Amino acid sequence: MRIDILTVVPELLESPLNYSIVKRAQDKGLVEIHVHNIRDYGKGRYRQTDDYSFGGDAGMVMMIEPVFNLMEKLKAERTYDEIIFTSPDGEQLTQPLANELSCKENLMILCGHYKGVDHRIREHLITREITVGDYVLSGGELPAAIITDAVVRLLPGALGDETSALSDSFQDGLLAPPVYTRPAEFNGWKVPEVLLSGDPKKIAAWQDEKALERTRALRPELLK
DSSP states (O other): OEEEEEESOGGGGTTTTSSHHHHHHHHTTSOEEEEEEGGGGOBTTTTBOEEEOTTOOSSEEEOHHHHHHHHHHHHTTOOOSEEEEEEEEEEEOOHHHHHHHTTOSEEEEEEOBTTOBOHHHHHHTOSEEEESSSSOOSBSHHHHHHHHHHHHTTSTTSSSSGGGGGGSTTTTSSOOOOOOOSOSEETTEEOOGGGGSOOHHHHHHHHHHHHHHHHHHHOGGGGO
16 A cells, blocks of 8 residues: 655654554555655745635635645556545544545545645545544644554554454444453452453453443444
8 A cells, every 4th residue: 555645744744654553564565655745846936835815814725736736746656546635524534434445555645734725626636535523623634644544554464463453443333342451450450250251252242242331321323
């Protein structure tokens, strides 16, 4: 898999993309992640990438030419399965969506910034818009990192135990059940006896029950 991320602040992505599972997946050759500075394609002496909004609204808007020129360069080199824009009014990032994207070969992610991007970019260049929540951030770099992490960890070989992702929250539409480790008792707090029983059927039944119980209590809308 290859992921190209387009941003005006590449420094914001240095840490999230170079540690933990995402870093390990890159080292193993499971994914290539390339961060591109839109300012390299900016206009004029100062590499301008934003301008005032038509209509007089407050805030600056990302210009169409730098984004278009960078996208055209990348699209000339490969075919992209999705060109994603990180937008607060896009479709919600969910585990099923992450599963879907993890099966793609080439993804491009455009990070919004300032007041937003010239809407013609969204109309003519973007194939999918994704939000990580109903709130506004200073830019799309953190959402891009979240999308990348959610997708990359699903690639075969990215996790130490590939079956681990199968029991994550939302994979089966439920929250994950509680998990415990040693010691079996601490400060008088005990691990449920069933988990120490060694009986796979009883353990699985307990996990299913607790997953349903937690979902009903914390995220009842998932059961609809």
